[in-house]
Amino acid sequence: MNAVAKTQIQLQIANRLGQVFEQREKRPLEISPTGVSEIDRVLNGFPRGAITEIHGAASCGRTSLLHSTLAAATSSEETCALVDCSDTFDLSSAARAGVSFDRLLWVRCNSNLENAFKAVDLLLHGGGFGFIVLSLADMPAKTLRRIVSTWWFRFRRAIENTPTVLAVVTPVACVRSCAAMALELKNEGAVWPRADSFVAEEGQRAPTSKSEPWSSHLWLVPANDRYKIGCATVHHSHLLQALTVRVNRERPLAGSDRTVRFAPLTRLDSIR
Secondary structure: OHHHHHHHHHHHHHHHHOOOOOOOOOOOOOEEOOOOHHHHHHHOOEEOOEEEEEEOOOOOOHHHHHHHHHHHHHHOOOOEEEEEOOOOOOHHHHHHOOOOHHHEEEEEOOOOHHHHHHHHHHHHHHOOOOEEEEEOOOOOHHHHHOOOHHHHHHHHHHHOOOOOEEEEEEOOOOOHHHEEEEEEEEEEEEEOOOHHHOEEOOOOOOOOOOOOOOOOOEEOOOHHHHHHHOOOOOOHHHHOOEEEEEEEEEEOOOOOOOEEEEOHHHOOOOOO
């Protein structure tokens, strides 16, 4: 009797509201490659229709992994989107990594966290993107821990059963159970410039009087390199010569091999 009553109710509602009780057909699990052979061989890549969280401290290799994945996605003629909360995306480094900007939408949010989440929400519900990145790498950890879980649940619901990958890059884990895959990146070893790489700026001279300031100061890179970087303040990531990255898969827990190591310098010029 209960089954008959349920069928009758479904038929009545279907005539008015459509097939609201009809469940979506689950798509087979698809994987998006990262472009890093070590990760693709062990972890296969990023799952489509799900959220992947990449977290780690500065200079842990998260930007190298991001650039590699964007390059792999754009080379496969997928339309990608990058929601950059802090406006720190380096175009020159991404170009050297092989990212095709003709297939990349760059959304700059000027450190406005609310605008970043609204932009991701519009992109997910609009559809048509194969790979979407939410970059929160330079946001304070205290702010990220205060993000309400309803945002992550909304994103997970919007992306499921779609061919889209949503990658969230953060300094600390904050997506929690809504992430189908969580990767923790750690810097196991770095090679910095030698002491002879410290050079004084051209034309440096001592002041002729106490009131006159110094004409310049000590720089870590020559003037030509500063011009190529395009900023007066040189970020420490531009000085790294080599880096060994350890990738620990925190989610899902299934599988025996959950740790991967790779050297980003063999593929990319910028490491963050």
